Amino acid sequence: MAVLGATLVLFAGLVGVAAASEELPPLPDVSIPTDAETIELGERIVMARCKTCHSLQYLRDEETLQPLLSGITPDTAKKQFGVVPPDLSLIAIARPGGAAHTYAFLTGYENDLGDCEKAANRFISGGCTAMVDPRLSDEDALAITAFLKEAADPNEKIRVQIGIWVEIFLGILTVMAYLVYRRIKKRELG
Template sequence: MNKRFLLPLLLSLFSSFALANEIELEHDPIPTDRASVLRGAEQVATVCSSCHGLKYVQYRSLLDLGIAKETVDVWRGDKPLNSAMKPQMAPDDAAAAFGVTPPDLSLMAVAREGGVHYLYSYLMGYGVGANGETTNRIFTVTKMPDVLGISAASDAKQREEISAKAKDITAFLNWAADPRAGDRRSLGIYVIIYLLIMTILLFLWKKQIWRKIDAMEKL
């Protein structure tokens, strides 16, 4: 392969790479601390769940997360503790009102390219179009109204507050998508430490067994 051919090849590789990312996501760090997740839980349970359900998240698991029993009781109403978080509005009514059934949010933090950054960018992506209508630059055909009010927020302080709220909601939905992630990481640290110690010991043992062979002439 000669060099005159190689350069256009590399260039065409990079140009197609640039094409692949047309929608710019906002890559603000999404918090993972408990306080943010709890604040997000409140937002989701009181605002989002008017229309959206989380069919894989049971109210019981909110107790494990550290939310007070009384608070969970208010959120669940007359539904049992092991019930999934269902939307307050019946899906059919919501479909009639908005034109689509509001999607389930259990896995929303991992179900879009970009993950949590997509979700946050979407919540923050509302704006005002040329004819005064509300638009969303991330998901242009969305039927969801701008619940957080970012499209109407004018001053920096207001935007800051809405941004914080969007991050909390994203943080909670990120937890909801994989509630065992915390257990997984804390167990993972011990597993890796154990394996590293084992690797070092096996390496020394291997050296010991192989020392005569290693001293021989290379083949």
């Protein structure tokens, strides 16, 4: 059993090594709020500001149930900014570091443009971005991050809630099955 455990630890380590690799500055150590109020604030900011250029295609409008599209068409955006602004529904899990990267990006703008045409950001590879500094307060950036995290993984809450009960159930079942096995082992092997 000890060797088995060691194998599993080794395996987890190997996967951990595989997950970590990127040459950007270390992401800020930030805890993303999960309370409904902050997420709602984030949603309001995203709908009022971000959605002008960014779509959130996997989220739906509460009334029409249509996917949330950006205020400007991708073609217009391409003409205006040179690129189509990325969809935001999965952005909080689609970058190395996850939601911490979203927050870092929103607050990582440099005043000195350097060689960049539109804006300089420490947390993007190459250092340049077509998105101009949204000049957000820390609270607003955090609220946006909280909302986008929820948008990217909307099932997290229910998953954890159900998961705990599944683990408790399996735990009891495993212990019971083990006790059964011990009795059978005693009977069969003496």
